Amino acid sequence: MLLAPLALLMGAPPANAVVLCLAQADQTGCVTGTVGNRANPVEGVDVSLLDADGVEVDSLTTEADGKFSFQVTEAGDYFVSVGELPDGLEVRPPAERFQGPDGSIMVTVALGGSVSPDLNVRSVDFDAGGDSFGDQIIQSIAQGLRLGLLLALASVGLSLIYGTTGLSNFAHAEQVTLGGMVAYGLCNVAGINLWVGIVLTTLICGFSGFLQDFVMWKPLRKRGLGLTQMMIVTIGLSLAAQYAFQFFVGASQQKVVVRNFDVVELGPIRLTGMSFVAMGVALVAIGIVGYVLLYTRVGQATRAVSDNPALAAASGIDVDKIIRMVWVVAAGLAGLGGVFYALVVSNGIRWDTGMQILLLLFAAVTLGGLGTAFGAFVGAIIIGLVVELAGPLGAPGDLKYAVALVILIVLLMVRPQGLLGRAARVG
Amino acid sequence: MDTILSILNATLREAIAPNTAAVAIAVIGLNIHFGFTGLLNIGQAGYMLLGAYGMAISITYDIPLLFAVLIGFVVSFVFSLILGLPTLKLRGDYLAIVTISAAEIVRYSGRLAAFEDFTGGSQGIFGKDYQGPFISLSFLGSGRLTLLEFNYTDVADGARWVQVLGLIALIGAIVGAVLLLRSLKSAGGAVLAPMSSTVRSALVAVALVLGAILTVVVPAYADRDTATDIFSRVVAFVIFTSIMLAVLFGGQAAFAAWKTAKGRKAVLAGVLILFAVLAIFFTFPKTYDRTGVDGWWVRMIAWFIVGLSCAVVFLLVRSPWGRLLRGVREDEDAMRSLGKNVFAIKMQALIIGGMFGSLGGMVYVLTGTVQADSMGRSLTFFAYTALLLGGAATIFGPVLGTIIFFSARILIREASGAYIPDAIMTNSQTEQFSYVVVGVGLMLLVIFRPQGILGNKRELRFNV
Amino acid sequence: MSETTVGMADPAVRRQLMADVAQEPGSAKPDSILSVDNITRRFGGITAVDVNHLEVQRGMITALIGPNGAGKTTFFNLITGFDKPSSAGKGAHWSFDGATLDKTGASAVAKSGMVRTFQLTKALSRMTVMDNMLLGAKDQRGESLMRCMFRPIWSGQEREVEEKAAGLLERFKLLEKKDDYAGSLSGGQRKLLEMARALMSDPKMIMLDEPMAGVNPALTQSLLGHIQALRDEGTTVLFVEHDMHVVQHISDWVVVMAEGQIVAEGPADTVMANPAVIDAYLGAHHDTDLGDDDLLDEGADLGPLSETAADEEGSPPPESHDEGKHA
Structure with missing residues (x-):
């Protein structure tokens, strides 16, 4: 004994x-x-x-x-x-x-x-209470905007994929994790400069999107696999990816860069300087996507494919090319979001970092209206604010995530097409 | 050889584990949702968790087991209403998103420190707080039991070659049964003549009598004090009578089928499967407590519930109601044009499948604790893998799929642990490797064999 | 059964009955089974359907024709509860056999005896032909969740329903296919199956959306026979059709739609000469294919249904799939 x-x-x-x-x-x-x-x-x-x-x-x-x-x-x-x-x-x-x-x-x-x-x-x-309640709220709003913008990076891509292919991609969160992991490998392990690392990570993740579409999604579309089956394929991919991360990196949290960032104080708001950079980069990236969607031929073609792939194909648009591009952009944006998420929100990257926010991404996309990229952006900001504000307003612990999901369910009851979705016939 | 046998031994232990049975029950429910009705419920783990909480919390408040189980059902019923009312009139993706979100909300809430007095927070509810009433129902007696009592250790002093021989017989039996069943499948389904009501009544009566006799005899044989409890007797009677019903009706069907060549093949396949099961336990005898927390009693009940669930699903889906489910899966508008209330049908399916889910959850916690994180999203994903592996929209597919899924994962883990050197894959990496294989397997399965093991390829040829 | 259906099998009686009906849009019928008021449906800025008033005579075959995009299918969707009029609550009103349907859902409409088929067939692919048929039957005891597990409660009724289904399949020449999956049937066979399935519920009125499109020419004739037989047995038929020969051959009354509105009504042989109808078709000339124009010309001299014409109809007209888009 x-x-x-x-x-x-x-x-x-x-x-x-x-x-x-x-x-x-x-x-x-x-x-x-x-x-x-x-x-x-x-x-x-x-x-x-x-x-x-x-x-x-x-x-x-x-x-x-x-x-x-x-x-x-x-x-x-x-x-x-x-x-x-x-x-x-x-x-x-x-x-x-x-x-x-x-x-x-x-x-x-x-x-x-x-x-x-x-x-x-x-x-x-x-x-004893630290900050005043008003300051806490303002701080939470700032954090909410930060979370919302980073969520938007990933959810815009998720929404574009849904719009052009009809696929609910459950493995999209793993693209976010992949971003953090690649950045960890480049900046922490290989010691590359952070900014170079971020650019490289975005490129590598974008390439992973290209590769996925080339190796898997395009052949599956050609096979005529149903959307439900495709969705289950993404679930399988998500499982495999999560455990592959664990296999290679281990189950513990890894930091992208070892040093800590300085805190910047703006009145009652205390965020790291990196947070402001992240928010700026996210805004610019989403702005570029928005500009491309609205004002360029490629963007028009993308919207046409979202509206009606058959019609788009008939009018001479190379649907496969558009979808491949959407995959590249979506994966790249998700990777970029992943790096910044690991840098400023979750204080490192873990195999399940993406999985933690998957539902927030879906909530954002659904909230804005399935398949509308701008809806996803608005939805992500709202979800970010809700999650961060839920804490000071009385939701303890992880329940703040639950609050976002409850809001999603309630919204579906009153406005099933989402905030910006068209009130098209459903069913 | 020793390594192989010990790997197979671990695999078998997982295959008959109560948790495997529990997930099989939840997958049976998922099959009603996804396989038969086409409802994309990605929150089956939420149903399981709710069922487990409903039962366990009730018992900690001294509510009798039977009512505790009922409360678990009621909770899942209410959950179905909450999920279904806003979403079942909308496109299928919405149900998917709402179910997965709702399941997560349940999990987050369960872990919440604020509810710690009810749910135990992130630690969960300890087994000893709620397992008592279930354990005390046992009529199996105390001590340990080996299945089969006659096994390879009784022949030639348990020499290795006896075990290997058993393994060969086992593989032979399975291959034979599979070959027979395949040749049957290509020949089309057999039609059994309907049974006359006299024969049916007679068989039921015989089963009741035999069940009653066994109820009296077995506890006496097991020499157990608590078996005198009236509820324990009732449980024993139900179990024995059901087994007798299955044996008698199965025998009668086999007898009737024997008259045709095709029927003879089917009966032969059945006999081979029975033989294979015996060969399994001859080669890998299993010893557990008769009654304890992780003993034969919980295994017996768990698998008995699996069998019962299969029987109920069989009755449900072979009826006109089951036809409605498949109709909704194929085309909701067509069903509306025929005057069917699609919303009501979907709601009924959601409720029934959810109840199987919560029942699965209740069985899932019989050997452990009610812990929110043990029933998270991955469990739902595993359930989908198991369902697709076995074959959606079949009766036994979910059970077969779950058994193969869980034992295959252990097989992969143990085999890679035993044969891949640590330099390439450490012991903890084998666990992750097994999950990677599961994920990739799910993808390949959906792409290359969407009908699963038992599904009908013909049925899937038409893309809707 | 209403008195007016008595003797509907006799063409003279039918002609006599409709003789006094004004040949103008929205005219009153002696005994209308379906009556529609103020239904409009807009998609974005486009008005797809704008019907002021329409009555459908009981016990007769009424054809609904019109150029592409006239809103025929949308009109079907609206009155069968598959779509909601934009004018709902603002004067829209329609009733079937005396019961108002303004707020009735699609399945309840079907239960009330008005059963429809679809332009793009909705066969339940991964179910057998027989199962498809059995789903059509009304009031099945075994469809209740509470009762379905007890076979003796429903097995008797099930046998009756199966016999009825077998009878209908026999009539539609599908009996030998009864154990095949519906997905394995040809396009024309699916049309037949859908019609047979709709008849399983003994509807008072059956609404067929382009029943002939894609049907093998050899079957067209017998399909027409079935539709006429239905009428003779007392079922009201309303159908959308592009083939003018078919329309002329079997319909007792023709309603013409154009740009969402009803522009003319009348017996088949006179309505085609109506200037409003010619206007409608010529005005929509740019999106009407030549086949329709040819038919229109032939239709003017009342030629009987010839084998060659039926042959031409063997391949479905390409435009028959467009209308779903507008809807």
């Missing part, structure tokens, strides 16, 4: 390198989680796992991503105890039934399963 934890300690990896535990049926169980939360992880905290008798089984110190992960070989109750937190922070106390001795949190581990105790933190003086 005494030997078991000892053996575990010997076999376990060094305490400071967090290796993600994978539960194996009937053999091991896992206790994993994050100190703080994904957006604001807490680094350098000692986390230890105690068994039911209060004996320490394992311990480690969190790294930049705040993650901890323990593996156990016996099912039962354990306690997770957190050491000294950086000043001003405390662990939000769990519900009574999870409270263990000395502020630890109880978990029940089953073999073959994984549990994640909630180790969210708050500032000690959390109810």
Whole structure:
């Protein structure tokens, strides 16, 4: 009985390198989680796992991503105890039934399963209130615009793809992740200058769109595969891509650049300088797309294909070329969005960064009206604002994402064609 | 050889796991949505989660198991109404977006610290808080049980060659059954003569009597104290009677089919499949607790519910109502022009499929915890893969697809763990590799064999 | 059954009955089964349908003709509940067999006895021909979710419905195809199937949208026979058709639409001489193909349906697919 934890300690990896535990049926169980939360992880905290008798089984110190992960070989109750937190922070106390001795949190581990105790933190003086409510709102609006513009980068492409091919691309979020990953590889691993890296990333992602259309979507269109089936193909692609990211990069959060950006204060607004750059670049990129769509022959052709592909083909437009171009632009924009998202919003890139915002993208596109690029832009801004404003207005934690989705559902009830969609016959 | 056998052993363990059965039930529901009615529900995991919460939270408030299950159903019913009312009159994509969003809302809410007293927040509800009433229904007795009791270890002291022989017999039986079934398929469907009502009543009566006898005999044999509980007896009676019904009606059908050459082939295929199942457990005997949290009792109930669900779906889709579903899948306007209330049909399908989803969720948590993140989007995507693998719009496709899906993933993981050197793929990478294969598999499946294993290629030739 | 349908099989009776009806748009009929008022439908700035008043006589075959884009199919969609008039709530009113349909959905319209077919056939491809037929039957007990799992409740009715379906399939020469998937049928066979399926519900009135388009010439004749037989059995028929021979051959009354409006009504042999009709067709000359003009010329001298004319109709006129776009 005494030997078991000892053996575990010997076999376990060094305490400071967090290796993600994978539960194996009937053999091991896992206790994993994050100190703080994904957006604001807490680094350098000692986390230890105690068994039911209060004996320490394992311990480690969190790294930049705040993650901890323990593996156990016996099912039962354990306690997770957190050491000294950086000043001003405390662990939000769990519900009574999870409270263990000395502020630890109880978990029940089953073999073959994984549990994640909630180790969210708050500032000690959390109810003393920091900024005034009005300042919080203004700050949230700024963050909302930032999120909205970055979402718009991705959702405009998603909407263009839907408009020209009728395909709801569930793998579009992985294009966003791809952007962050490629930038991580170029700037962090290979050490290329950030700005060069961003341009290169956009090009590489655009090329990935070209490649996808060339290798997969065009042949599938030629095969006459139904839209539903195509949509399921994108689901498969999304799954494969997510785990491929994990396979190559690992499951932890990676930073695109190591250094931190300076914070710029504009009255009550505090954002990193990079945030303003990101917003500017997003606006310019979307502006260019909008200009091309409205005032150039290619844009006209794209809109014609969206309206009626058969008619467009009959009037001499090379539909395949237009669709290929849409894929390139969509993937490039999503990649660009991914880089900036990783730089200024999520503080790094993970295999599931894109997946986290996929529904926001769909919400933005649907909100604006399926298949209208400008609708997607407006929808994305609204969704960004809603998500960021939901927090100060009283939606706790991840519920802010849920609020955006609730708004989507409510809108569909009253205006199914979306905000900017035409009231065409439905069904 | 040892490595191969141990990989296969792990694969089989996954194939009969209660969680596999649970997902199979949810996939059966998804089949009603997507396969039969053409409803693009991408939130089946949300239904599962709601069913699990409905049942588990009710039990923690001391509501009897039966009512807790009913509450789980009611929750999913309400969920269907909320999802269906705004979207079923709109184009199909809207249902897809709303279902996936709603499922995520459920998951986010479940994880919310504010609801921790009900849902346990991100840790979820612990199994020990709600599993009690279910476990105490067991009539299997205590101790451990090996299936089959007679297995390779009983022949020649369990020499390796006996196990290998069993494996060869198993493969032979499966190949034979598949070949027979394929030759049947090309010959077209067999028509069974309708059964006279006298024979039917007689068979039902016999099944009831046998079921009652077994209900008395088996708990006595299992020597279990809690089996004296009246509900436990009722459960036992229902299970035994259903099994007897299946055996008797199956036997009668086999007897009737034996008269034609085609029927004989079908019966032979059935016998081969039975033999294959026996060969599986002869070669890889499985030992679990009779009753514990992760024992035979939960496996038996889980697979029994799978069988029952298949039977219900069979009755549903072979009726004029099932015809309505397929009609809606093909063309809603045509159905309207024939005076059918398309909205009502879609709503009914959404509700029924959702109930299977929530039932699947309830079974899913019988061995673990009710944790929101364990029933997220990926689970829905897995369900779609399983459905398409087995064959949409078939009766047994969802079950076969789920079993193959889950065991294939374990097979890939174990095999790549065993045969690919760590320098190329570390142990944790094999897990991810197995999921990559799943994703790519889903794509290839949809592109190259959209009808799945059991589906009808002919039926898919016409693009609508 | 209304008294006016008695003896409808006799052409003389029919002619007699319509003799007193004014040959002008929106004229009152002795016993109208369908009556339409103030229906307009606009798409963007274009007015597709603008019908002030129309009555359809019970027990007769009424043809609805007009150049392309005249709004015939849109008109069908409107009165069968598949589309909503722009004038809804602003004076639009239509009723069928005494019951008002202003707010009735498509399926309820069909249930009330007015069943339609589609210009582009809507066969349920991945279902067998027999299953297609069985879906047509009304009031099936087994279609209730509560009852469908108990076979004895519905098996008797199911057998009756199957017999009826087999009878209709026999009549439409589709019986040997009953176990084939509907998707494997030819275009003409699908038209037949759709019509047969519509008849499964014993409609009071059947609305056929270009029933002859794409039908094998050998079948055209028998299809016409079926339509006439339907009338003789008391079913009212309203159909859209481009083939003037067909129109002349079987219709008792012709309604002409142009640019969304009804421009003329009358018996087949006189309406084509109406200046408004000639205007409508010539005015729309640029988008009427030559086939129609030829037919119009032949139609003027009342030639009987000849084999050659039927042959020409074997391939569907190319314009027959355009109208969906306008709708």
